[in-house]
Amino acid sequence: MTAVDGLPPLDAGLGAELREFTGELRALFLGLGPAADAFAARCGTDPEVLADYLTAVRVPPWEFVETLLDAVRGSAPSPVVRERLYRSRMAALRVARPIGRAVCQLEGQLHAAEREMRQAEERAEQTGQALAELDAADPAGAGRAELLAEEYDRAREQSARAGARRTLLQRQLALVERQQGTSAAPPAPTGAEPGDGPPPKILLVDDRRENLVVLEALLGSHGHQLVAATSGPAALRALMEPDGYAAILLDVQMPGMDGYETAAHIRSRARTRDIPIVFVTAIGSEPDHAARAYAAGAADFLPKPVDPWAVRAKVASFVELHHARHPGA
Template identity: 85%
Template sequence: MTAVDGFPPLDAGIGAERREFAEELRALFLGLGRSAEEFAVRRGLDPEVVAGYLAAARVPPWEFVEALLDAVHGSAPDPGVRARLCRSRMAALRVSRSVGRAVCQLEGQLHAAEREIRQAEECAEQAGRALAELAAAGPADPGRAELLAEEYDRAREQSARAGARRTLLRRQIALVEGQQGTSAAPPAPTGVEPGDGPPPKILLVDDRPENLVVLEALLGPHGHQLVPATSGPAALRALMEPDGYAAILLDVQMPGMDGYETAAHIRSRARTRDIPIVFVTAMGSEPDHAARAYAAGAADFLPKPVDPWAVRAKVASFVELHRERRAGA
């Protein structure tokens, strides 16, 4: 990606709607007077992702469009411009409606992970700077130094966890976007080839049988061995033989032992603590809910109602990782 007069070429074969939206994004960057790569770096975004937006290979989340509008027009852009871009973006998504919602959902999670990385790195930098200043000031205050060291370690760990989620989400987006523009949902890639051994197991935990039926219908045709459980205790019983599990899809709101408590029990067991947990929640993807899910040991989460493409992509990514671990064992 180069300067504003050197945009990446538009993807061949794109429809008029996606081409028109990409051209509008390019016009915004021309008004910004700054390279797309510089904008990406300043916003903490992957320049290759932004290049994909400008090439019409991907439809960006609205959060990205608003950030670009704010950069070009300030905090109060012309409402007509905003409305036109919103309509244009929705038209571009409708062309790839089978995957558009999933892409936006996953990219929203990706941007949240990138924000968390930036915030954690800033906290680590501040703690490290305070430690250095404390040491330079003379005899160190042991208590203060210990607190700062702990703060630094926590921030670095948080950054590492968010970085792992960012890598995972990029993989999931790639799985979905491989099908962008299709009208029917083909089988999601699982990374499993014939002769690779028994199919990976996916534990599905939800107290409502109808929700389990939906998940089984979405994932059943794709080579997974699905293990349903209708409660936290039933999930723990299913994990008495934990070998072969690639992931656990765990409902949060269940009577008795809820998803958070169930996750805590899973994490407390040496043989199950490394099985990735994907919280499935109707509580939305607001930062407080997401933070609680990750603090409880979730590797990922899915908002309800679940999007078929997002479910398949998330499970497929964990199955691929499971296969890679199995091959490296």
């Protein structure tokens, strides 16, 4: 592959697995011909992200690969081709260990946020068009106009929330991928240098002490002040003095007051409603549970068993936001 084909040559230092997968990906993309630009727009991938995929800077999510396969002209790729590409992609991810699992997890969440944002924007556009086409002189259309206006506002709000999650997940991916091929932890977040003030507090909430021990082991050496609680009521007591909290890692499945109810109480208090909540749950990776988590006020979620790289990247991203919002804190 040469620059004549419209893409820069691959780095000579790439491993065999990543080179093979990226070469197949580039061949598929170039096979689209004039339809390549339309494909990029249709799949909602930023040009910079697409360039990263085609130059082996990042391994794309499988959903992106399937969309590319489906866009190829001519006969649909056979199951054998799909299986070969799937295995090739997994081999490419494995060379990025120990971060491969975290990359897959974060890419999946990012793709879901992008898809939700596009769908909400499309719904807002359709609703806005329907609203514009209503006959203002028709008395019967007044009620319809009010409903459409409410739906338009809801769609725009959903798009904004999904867009904020997308930006957050892109930052988390950058924190993880920066360490590709190393065993180092994500770097200290910007503005979190020692001496800049007290370390940010992270509230860890889980009814199982062994789960708290795992989180404490993962985060304890990264300059955070960790506060542990084993129940929803204990978490609310810890938040009686809410200043300094950068994030709350909250288990969903707890006896008595579960994570959703705990989150509702946190959101109902003026002094705590803006502290980002990250649900940590064994069921959090399913789309319907993710939607419920976001509806309950979660800023993010982590599926169990937790991935060390994903945990550190997510916490680091919220610490960065905390320092940006509270300079000198």
